[in-house]
Amino acid sequence: MRLIPAPAGSGIVFRRSDLDNFEIPATGRNVAKVSYATSLMRQGVLISTTEHLLSAFIGLGVDNVIVEIDNLEVPILDGSALPYVEAILASGVKLQRRKREYLRILKEVEVREGSKFIGVYPGEGYAIDYSIDFPAPIGRSNFRGDLEAGAYAKLIAPARTFGFREDEAMLRDMGLIRGVSDSCAIILSSDGVQNGPLRFPDEFVRHKVLDLIGDLALAGRRIWGKVVAERAGHAMHTALVQRLLRDRSAWELAHRYKDDESLASDADKPLQANGLQHPEGSLQASHA
Numbered sequence: 001m002r003l004i005p006a007p008a009g010s011g012i013v014f015r016r017s018d019l020d021n022f023e024i025p026a027t028g029r030n031v032a033k034v035s036y037a038t039s040l041m042r043q044g045v046l047i048s049t050t051e052h053l054l055s056a057f058i059g060l061g062v063d064n065v066i067v068e069i070d071n072l073e074v075p076i077l078d079g080s081a082l083p084y085v086e087a088i089l090a091s092g093v094k095l096q097r098r099k100r101e102y103l104r105i106l107k108e109v110e111v112r113e114g115s116k117f118i119g120v121y122p123g124e125g126y127a128i129d130y131s132i133d134f135p136a137p138i139g140r141s142n143f144r145g146d147l148e149a150g151a152y153a154k155l156i157a158p159a160r161t162f163g164f165r166e167d168e169a170m171l172r173d174m175g176l177i178r179g180v181s182d183s184c185a186i187i188l189s190s191d192g193v194q195n196g197p198l199r200f201p202d203e204f205v206r207h208k209v210l211d212l213i214g215d216l217a218l219a220g221r222r223i224w225g226k227v228v229a230e231r232a233g234h235a236m237h238t239a240l241v242q243r244l245l246r247d248r249s250a251w252e253l254a255h256r257y258k259d260d261e262s263l264a265s266d267a268d269k270p271l272q273a274n275g276l277q278h279p280e281g282s283l284q285a286s287h288a
């Protein structure tokens with residue numbers, strides 16, 4: 001897999017180098033079936049397990065990048081976003097001469113399914129409030145944070161995915177061989193963590209936050225608002241993206257040049273601002 005710089009405004013695009021460079025933009029329109037991981041599909045071409053890499057992009061402020069990959073699965077690596085974050089930081093990101101566009105939430109959009117819930121609300125920044133409730137030894141846990149505070153690389157990226165030993169046979173049946181293994185996930189059984197130590201005492205909920213950020217990247221633009229999730233997962237995350245994108249009254253496009261500026265609505269901008277050159281702008285990844 002290779003990360004290639006992309007022009008401002010092009011977004012995050014997967015490119016299958018094994019299939020004539022077929023491109024699959026990372027947008028809600030291309031979400032495929034979702035179970036233990038998030039997959040994208042366009043015209044029958046699949047790219048699976050996109051969430052950790054997309055999370056790293058959002059966490060580091062990478063808006064425009066081409067992900068060139070020669071098979072259908074984004075590497076799971078250690079089960080977290082840390083290897084991606086380290087590679088992107090080592091390579092560097094470039095400021096582009098264009099403002100960053102945000103999807104500013106104007107009213108609530110919620111998805112509920114039994115005891116699972118996810119909603120997005122108007123608010124400043126990109127705030128996340130995630131609650132989980134799993135069988136022992138995980139139990140209940142909550143994490144709150146604001147992505148705009150810039151602590152993603154330290155607080156979220158290292159959190160690894162997790163799975164119960166008992167689910168391994170089921171995951172294999174589903175073709176997710178890599179689903180649970182010692183080197184790419186925290187392995188649990190009812191009596192505890194099998195391959196400790198944990199990287200954080202609350203690593204599980206932090207990983208759910210990591211997944212959420214990666215799945216909401218499929219909205220195509222950075223969220224400006226507050227997200228609340230309870231016992232959610234990839235299916236709920238992506239359902240929220242699709243509901244949000246469908247409800248055109250729930251958001252507006254807004255922009256700003258620098259991270260310390262307040263957002264301006266795109267509706268207010270003068271027409272000639274479209275091609276404006278500005279020294280500050282959004283970020284893109286270089287080679288990694």
Ligand SMILES: [Zn+2]
Nearest residue numbers: 051161207211
């Ligand atoms: Zn995950």
